[in-house]
Amino acid sequence: xxxxxxxxxxxxxxxxxxxxxxxxxxxxxxxxxxxxxxxxxxxxxxxxxxxxxxxxxxxxxxxxxxxxxxxxxxxxxxxxxxxxxxxxxxxxxxxxxxxxxxxxxxxxxxxxxxxxxxxxxxxxxxxxxxxxxxxxxxxxxxxxxxxxxxxxxxxxxxxxxxxxxxxxxxxxxxxxxxxxxxxxxxxxxxxxxxxxxxxxxxxxxxxxxxxxxxxxxxxxxxxxxxxxxxxxxxxxxxxxxxxx
Amino acid sequence: xxxxxxxxxxxxxxxxxxxxxxxxxxxxxxxxxxxxxxxxxxxxxxxxxxxxxxxxxxxxxxxxxxxxxxxxxxxxxxxxxxxxxxxxxxxxxxxxxxxxxxxxxxxxxxxxxxxxxxxxxxxxxxxxxxxxxxxxxxxxxxxxxxxxxxxxxxxxxxxxxxxxxxxxxxxxxxxxxxxxxxxxxxxxxxxxxxxxxxxxxxxxxxxxxxxxxxxxxxxxxxxxxxxxxxxxxxxxxxxxxxxx
DNA sequence: CGAGTGGTTGAAATCCGTCAAGAATAGTGG
DNA sequence: CCACTATTCTTGACGGATTTCAACCACTCG
Numbered sequence: 001x002x003x004x005x006x007x008x009x010x011x012x013x014x015x016x017x018x019x020x021x022x023x024x025x026x027x028x029x030x031x032x033x034x035x036x037x038x039x040x041x042x043x044x045x046x047x048x049x050x051x052x053x054x055x056x057x058x059x060x061x062x063x064x065x066x067x068x069x070x071x072x073x074x075x076x077x078x079x080x081x082x083x084x085x086x087x088x089x090x091x092x093x094x095x096x097x098x099x100x101x102x103x104x105x106x107x108x109x110x111x112x113x114x115x116x117x118x119x120x121x122x123x124x125x126x127x128x129x130x131x132x133x134x135x136x137x138x139x140x141x142x143x144x145x146x147x148x149x150x151x152x153x154x155x156x157x158x159x160x161x162x163x164x165x166x167x168x169x170x171x172x173x174x175x176x177x178x179x180x181x182x183x184x185x186x187x188x189x190x191x192x193x194x195x196x197x198x199x200x201x202x203x204x205x206x207x208x209x210x211x212x213x214x215x216x217x218x219x220x221x222x223x224x225x226x227x228x229x230x231x232x233x234x235x236x237x238x239x240x241x242x243x244x
Numbered sequence: 245x246x247x248x249x250x251x252x253x254x255x256x257x258x259x260x261x262x263x264x265x266x267x268x269x270x271x272x273x274x275x276x277x278x279x280x281x282x283x284x285x286x287x288x289x290x291x292x293x294x295x296x297x298x299x300x301x302x303x304x305x306x307x308x309x310x311x312x313x314x315x316x317x318x319x320x321x322x323x324x325x326x327x328x329x330x331x332x333x334x335x336x337x338x339x340x341x342x343x344x345x346x347x348x349x350x351x352x353x354x355x356x357x358x359x360x361x362x363x364x365x366x367x368x369x370x371x372x373x374x375x376x377x378x379x380x381x382x383x384x385x386x387x388x389x390x391x392x393x394x395x396x397x398x399x400x401x402x403x404x405x406x407x408x409x410x411x412x413x414x415x416x417x418x419x420x421x422x423x424x425x426x427x428x429x430x431x432x433x434x435x436x437x438x439x440x441x442x443x444x445x446x447x448x449x450x451x452x453x454x455x456x457x458x459x460x461x462x463x464x465x466x467x468x469x470x471x472x473x474x475x476x477x478x479x480x481x482x483x484x485x486x487x488x
Numbered sequence: 489c490g491a492g493t494g495g496t497t498g499a500a501a502t503c504c505g506t507c508a509a510g511a512a513t514a515g516t517g518g
Numbered sequence: 519c520c521a522c523t524a525t526t527c528t529t530g531a532c533g534g535a536t537t538t539c540a541a542c543c544a545c546t547c548g
Contacts (some may be wrong), residue, residue, distance in 0.1 A: 067389050071470045075392045077385060088381070133377065137332070140384045141321060145311050147391045148319040148433040150505090152536070180494065189392040191537055196496055213495065213544090227315045394537090396504070425527065435505055440528055457513070457527065 030115060030125075034108045039063075039100035045107050046087075046098055054109040055132075056087045056098075061105025062178040064187070068095045076186045078139060081166050081178070085132045087112075101179050147189060155188050156198035157224045160208065160216060173218040174211075205229055278352045283307075283344035289351050290331075290342055298353040299376075300331045300342075305349025306422045308431070312339045320430045322383060325410055325422070329376045331356075345423050391433060399432045400442035401468045404452065404460060417462040418455075449473055 036059070039045050045063055046056065058080045065078035065086065077096075080086055086098065119126040146158040164175045177184070181199075182192040199216075202208045207220045207229065218224060280303070283289050289307055290300065302324045309322035309330065321340075324330055330342065363370040390402040408419045421428070425443075426436040443460075446452045451464045451473065462468060 069389075069471065071472075073471070075389060077388050077392065088378075133381075134332075137377075137381045137384065140381065140388060144321050144384060144388050144391065145313075145319060147388065148321065150433075150535095181496095182494080189394070192494090193496080193538080194536060197536090200496075225314055227313065227317075424525095436526090437506080437528080438504060441504090444528075 030110050030118060034110050037107050037109065039105045039107065040103050041100055043100050044097055045100055045105070046109070051087060051096065051098070053112050054087055055085060055112055055115050057108040057110070058082050058084045058086070059106040059108055061103070062101045063098055063105055063107070064101050064183070065096055065098050068097065075189065076183075078136075078143070079179075079187050082168075084135070084139070084166075086136060088133050088136050101183055152188075152190055152194045153198040153201050153229060154227055155190065156184070156195055157202060157207070157227070157229070159184065159188060160202075160218065161221075161224055164218060173221065175216045175218065177214040177216060202229070278354050281351050281353065283349045283351070284347050285344055287344050288341055289344055289349070290353070295331060295340065295342070297356050298331055299329060299356055299359050301352040301354070302326050302328045302330075303350040303352055305347070306345045307342055307349055307351070308345050308427070309340055309342050312341065319433065320427075322380075322387070323423075323431050326412075328379070328383070330380060332377050332380050345427055396432075396434055396438045397442040397445050397473060398471055399434065400428070400439055401446060401451070401471070401473070403428065403432060404446075404462065405465075405468055408462060417465065419460045419462065421458040421460060424458075446473070 034057075037045065039061075046054065060082050063080040064076040065080065066074045067077050068074045078086065080098070115125075115129070119129055142162055146155055146162065149155045149158055160175055163177065164172055167175060167178070169176060179187075180192075181195045185192040185195045188195065199208070202224075203210065205223070207218075207223045209217045209219050211217060223229060278301075281289065283305075290298065304326050307324040308320040309324065310318045311321050312318045322330065324342070359369075359373070363373055386406055390399055390406065393399045393402055404419055407421065408416055411419060411422070413420060423431075424436075425439045429436040429439045432439065443452070446468075447454065449467070451462075451467045453461045453463050455461060467473060
């Protein structure tokens with residue numbers, strides 16, 4: 001239980017590199033220090049102890065960063081996909097755990113000390129670390145915007161758009177969801193049934209179509225981006241009544 | 245309209261320093277470069293043009309960072325209080341504006357170029373910039389956790405807890421809300437009426453009490469932290485059914 | 489074929505947003 | 519200090535949206 005990190009082998013962690021638009025070449029200088037871990041569903045990727053001491057890179061699969069409340073309930077606060085880095089913003093009064101969502105999720109761990117040491121003499125790496133931190137912050141911010149939307153259909157629609165940008169695929173409009181409806185629900189703070197209903201709703205409006213349960217094709221990206229599926233009511237997100 | 249930034253005078257921006265636990269002494273090296281701006285309610289603090297070119301520090305008052313969706317609706321994605329820095333994570337496809345929420349909100353602007361130049365030769369400042377970025381990321385993360393909660397009462401309760409940590413006061417349990425119910429609603433993505441109802445609910449449960457509309461006293465912090473006010477139902481935030 | 493997982497859909501109860509009306513508060517000027 | 523006004527805050531009622539419980543279908547695996 002103590003040390004969940006189990007370095008498997010030293011190898012080059014640049015396989016499914018894609019999302020987030022972060023260039024990872026500079027990290028090649030660190031590859032000698034990287035260790036890989038292979039995790040199954042619901043297995044903790046890094047324990048609290050190791051979390052802060054390493055910089056982590058998703059190589060394949062999918063993982064979630066969960067916040068556990070004192071009352072025992074938990075909530076996914078970050079969805080980690082291949083190419084995503086995590087482990088920058090740790091500590092704090094909340095407790096975090098990072099768990100694999102799909103089988104055979106592979107993560108590369110870089111010792112933070114080493115990374116920082118190299119960054120001190122390698123400005124290119126230092127700049128890249130900033131980019132990585134920025135990308136992580138933008139993920140959280142994007143998530144926040146999605147969660148703040150009003151209806152379930154809007155949230156799911158925004159989630160699909162986000163996934164279409166972060167997931168690798170031939171076309172931007174083909175989204176291969178790596179996680180179940182239930183996991184999406186955990187991410188969007190709603191029930192799996194509502195996720196399913198929202199997807200059916202979008203399908204019936206011809207905004208998306210399916211080629212398999214987890215393969216979504218975005219047919220009308222405009223409608224998705226502009227929220228053209230909400231009834232007239234404006235909700236609490238309206239712009240302020242001009243200036244008075 | 246073009247340039248919202250109006251440097252008023254050069255002075256030392258360390259008045260209401262309090263929240264976020266960031267030590268601002270190292271920034272004193274930058275004070276000669278700082279310019280102050282004084283804004284009224286709903287006035288844009290920094291236009292998009294100046295946003296990325298400056299590092300901003302809240303001196304007094306309160307402000308909100310808003311994301312405007314392509315469909316025109318907007319959402320507050322960060323609440324800025326005295327002592328908070330912002331302006332790190334900019335760009336992105338979304339458009340951001342930062343507006344003062346209360347009258348006489350004062351913000352200090354530090355030219356980003358200058359800050360970075362000084363940071364290159366001042367490791368203490370560089371470390372502090374990291375702390376600042378971390379604080380900003382943690383704000384967003386905390387926000388995410390609040391928004392992910394299920395019921396309105398829980399959200400408002402979590403918001404009160406967060407405010408009790410971020411606002412300065414004699415006692416940790418006395419919270420002087422700086423913004424209206426309506427603004428809280430914009431922040432928590434719910435209507436002002438629901439905010440009011442949630443507060444009344446917490447009051448009737450003896451978890452909080454009022455000494456004036458905007459002065460909340462937390463009477464039972466445990467209940468607030470542990471969410472002891474939800475009916476038996478668990479919602480979608482339950483822990484996974486152990487391990488199979 | 490049966491068991492198990494994941495996905496969809498239905499029905500009832502609950503929660504929240506909206507509209508609306510009052511109550512409380514703050515600000516202004518006499 | 520009081521009257522007047524504007525704003526904010528609270529509370530009620532109604533309708534719509536989401537959660538929950540439940541049944542059913544599709545698929546995989548032994």
